[in-house]
Amino acid sequence: MKYNLICLILGAFLSLVSCGANEQSKDAFEADVIVYGGTSAAVTAAVQVVKQGKTVLVVSPDKHLGGLSSGGLGFTDTGNKSVIGGLAREFYHRVYMHYDKPESWEWQKKDEYGNKGQGTPAMDGAERTMWIFEPKVAEKVFEDFVKENKLKIYRDEWLDREKGVEKKNGRIISIKTLSGKTFKGKMFIDATYEGDLMASAGVKYHVGREANSVYNEEWNGIQAGVFQHKHYFEKNISPYKIEGDPKSGLLPYVTDEKIGKNGEGDDKIQAYCFRMCLSSNPDNRIPFAKPEGYDRSKYELLARVYKAGWTETFQKYDPIPNRKTDTNNHGPFSTDFIGQNYDYPEASYERRKEIIKEHELYQKGLMYYWSNDEAVPADVRAEMNKWGLPKDEFKDNGGWPHQLYIREARRMIGQEVVTENETLGKKAVNQSVGMGSYSLDSHNAQRYVKEDGFVQNEGDIGVHPKKPYGIAYGAIIPKKEDCENLLVPVCVSSSHIAFGSIRMEPVFMILGQSAASAAILAIDNKQSVQEVDYKALEAQLLKDKQKLVVE
Template sequence: MIARIDTEIAVIGASLGGVLAAWQAAQQGLRVLLAAEYAWLGGQLTSQGVPPDEHPLIESGGASASYMAMRTALRAHYLAQPGFRDNTAMTEGCNPGDGWVSRLCVEPAVAAEYIEQLLAPHIASGRMRILRGVRLCSAQRAGRTIVSATVIDGEGLRTDIHAPWFLDGTDTGALIKAAGLPYRLGKEARSEFGEPDAPETADRNDQQPVTVVMALRREASASAAAAEAPPGYAFWSRYLVPHYGYAQFSEYIPGSGRGQAVRLPLFGSGATLDLWRYRRVVSAANWQPPRSEVSLVNWAQNDYALHPLLDGGMDEADVVAAARELSLCLLHWLRTEAPRPDGGAGYPELALAPDVLATPDGLAQQVYVRESRRIIGLACLSQADILPGGATATPGSDADSHNVGVAWYNMDIHPTVVSGHGVNARVRPFELPLGSFIPADCNNLIPACKNISVTHLVNACTRVHPAEWLIGEVAGLLAVFALGCGQPLAAIHGSAELRAAFRQQLRAAGIPLEWDRALLARLPDIQH
């Protein structure tokens, strides 16, 4: 027997964007169903174990009001803990883990609890229902309209979800594929959008690598005798990164240009950038008495780039299993062979910390997905739209009237799985166009996370936490607006009056529609 649920807005997938889409829709008083596969809601911030990747202005703005409130609340949580002392040295602001890649290195469990509290009032009111432990298995479409989506739980129970609006909140664009809609994936050819860094030939398999994050705790002494090497260790311990030439298991990571490498020691002190403090979420110096340090290992060393995650001929589950083995192989190398400054080898004091990620083995509940299937939208944001020195839309212009949010992050592409090419290039702070949220071939689907209409290159900028959070909010509010006005998405996109009304709703919800020029003026060293 198949159960049936009817709702007004169905969000399939509890990624960070999916959660915020559901929250904003419920905030506006609509009935929302959120289908969640993993124990923790929130995707990259929680179940994937990745502290926020943010832009340099985040302490002052450039994100939605609710994102800024989340940052304040997480810091307040730590500051209220007995024994916590803010001795942040690596970044500005209170940084609980004092990691250097993020100004807000927090334990994923703390972020997961914040999300639960954020949604709790809407669950209590009955406006929101969460189906937990379910994954999408199919979608039914009649012409340009999705009629229902079917999810299945761990015991094989299927549930048909019916709604006038469906939001794809999966990290992989699974609903887009299940509905049989066209989508972009991997790299576009340079001829499609004239992007300077695009290849001559498109390749859907040339995707960003995935990573299974692991939580490592550093004890005062060896935690246990070295375990037997994982089956793939002989391969990975000898593997050389294509086009870079250094060993996968080493102190080197890709630099900003193709083929360039940078050395980061495993452990450093002072201002020296190192791997351990990269995404450290528990800093001994921030606790009295000191706690054992914990770092979330999401390094180049455990990026899995042998096969694409999506549509590449290898099942997603098999790719994830291979990525898990890579992380375990890296752990074995760290414990037994990693070079020490004293000339020795190995750090046996490093051990998996299952409590940090709420898993039996200390590996993340979900693989970290950098690149999704992406809708083919009424507009597609490309590299040309975000290059440094490019012109921003004049306030009040037609182009400006299409803006529905802001984003900014370096074009951070890890060496991809076919060409092996990576890049970390500067871009200017930019705006997201409404057309990137509207599929050209479907009446009632809205992308809510990494699956908006952008190119492979731009996805490298919009995939990060503040951008995905905002994208989710915009998606949820767009569904609410469309349901309220009764107009098709294309009509909203094409009407100056409807766009203005929607933008006003976004402003009221705390979504910045364009960059604050006074804020940008603080960045004299970049072109914007």
């Protein structure tokens, strides 16, 4: 009897232990490399890990993969396309192959498409690449990468930023998400636009614009009165509720903060917007509806711009296939929600969701205003009413993009910092792991009142490098004292103005692939990422047809 009782107790105990072990294994996962993020860089990094024979898990806060590449930015910002190689070029080749099929042209004939791209034809037959595409096509290419490489993606998994990073002896051991899942790895890659894993791991970073004096630059910091694009008030416009009357108070989205001196640093960041995909096909168009909480007075400043004679409403309705556009900010008052994102980089998830919603309602309100308000010229209203959200894009979100354009958030202060001096060829780059070539492109960071009482935007910069430049390996890794097994291919170590050039989707894909190759070398040689032999890394990158120098 006593023996049976002991057996019963022991059996119950073992059963509990077994249940506990199963529960733990259900929420505990392990791979050689853990990629955090759902961006284009996250996908290319994961694909590269598999191609080099290691295991990888992608922990993605996003349900949809590809970030901005599949989130509305279909009119690709490329710069010099000859420096785009590896998996990035493979992505654009697959886009080309898609549109080479007659059945892909559902809403227009292929020969009706204007083939307009940035610097080269959108559809480059000689190179068999296509740089302009619909969001759904980009997302399909990323999902094909996932299927072909049997990638394991954990979607809608958000890093516990408070206590979700376990570190030991300068290395990340595991990360934990808010759902309770734990991911253990030898190497980690932060491929998010925000740099949340990097920050939670204790890696130093910067938010905002550095003073020019910090890195001996010219185009960083405050740049009042510098107008290198068309995103400024060309004529005198009053910012006050009653024109010319400061006592009446300021109109919405104009700051009363006094502007600093040019070249000084601040904590402001360039504006965000949604890169809307719009359709002009009546059979594939959702009319612009009045959004919740719509208030026409929020767009009074735009009414005054029209009253002053502005006529450039549709200049950034860049055509993509099937009678659609990638619609971007253009002009003094447009889709950029200037000054409304300063707290986003370090904000809580809850606050970020609020900011994203605020941007959505602002932009939806703007589209409704453009389509309906009598303060908008009649010809603009008539043209705007030919457009709408596409029924066949972002179907689970009513045709609205699932990704806000996070043009800039945190930027790592890593082993090396890329500045405008490297991007403009004033300083040599060693140990290149990829190339950039786009202009130093910053959107406006603030809308303020000048001393003469009129409104103006500030922060819009567009300085073109004379030739492509390399991005140093040291820019995608932290300092060794911060972390030894983390790579950061998106929130790279760079100054604000240098990031303005680096922050292009093809570059993120390139750096994602390079980060993965470096991670694998570190695993194979039991090294920190700071100890990786560059010559060995260079050989792997060249083998994978990455472009590292100007040929």
